Amino acid sequence: MDEKKNAVKLFLQQSSANFVLAVMAMTLAGLLMGSAGGEEGLFRLGEGLAFEGLIQIFLWSCIISGLMTVLTSDIWFRKIMLLWRVVALMLLAVAVSAGFVIVFRWFPIDAWEAWATFLGIFILCFGGGLVTMVAKTKIEDSRYNKLLSEYKMQRGRTNND
Numbered sequence: 154m155d156e157k158k159n160a161v162k163l164f165l166q167q168s169s170a171n172f173v174l175a176v177m178a179m180t181l182a183g184l185l186m187g188s189a190g191g192e193e194g195l196f197r198l199g200e201g202l203a204f205e206g207l208i209q210i211f212l213w214s215c216i217i218s219g220l221m222t223v224l225t226s227d228i229w230f231r232k233i234m235l236l237w238r239v240v241a242l243m244l245l246a247v248a249v250s251a252g253f254v255i256v257f258r259w260f261p262i263d264a265w266e267a268w269a270t271f272l273g274i275f276i277l278c279f280g281g282g283l284v285t286m287v288a289k290t291k292i293e294d295s296r297y298n299k300l301l302s303e304y305k306m307q308r309g310r311t312n313n314d
Contacts, residue, residue, distance in 0.1 A: 167218035175210045209257050
């Protein structure tokens, strides 16, 4: 039961974080590209991000968070290395994102500049998240190793007394 609660909590945290990061990335893309979509798409001419776009970004965030929860959970994929899970997540995230671009016409599909900006921002955000994850893992690993060493020293003292 605790594993399900933790998975739900993780999903909600990831959805929120993904939504905020996605809106920030879309804002950056909008500043770089302007209102390239004209009257339709993610950026409306003179209006910025459309309300429908925010709902679409939230739906995207929930799907990506679901993928993250499933792919990073040891419950589902115990025998697959973390590296392959991250690669699978990246490929699925690109596919889901490209699907949203095409279905919701976030930007003109035939504009290579828009796709290049999309891929650049995606790689930048994914790389930043990956670096953050690796740094956090290393910090936690060193912290736990230090605590384990202290515990072993404490345990050794009590056994010698």
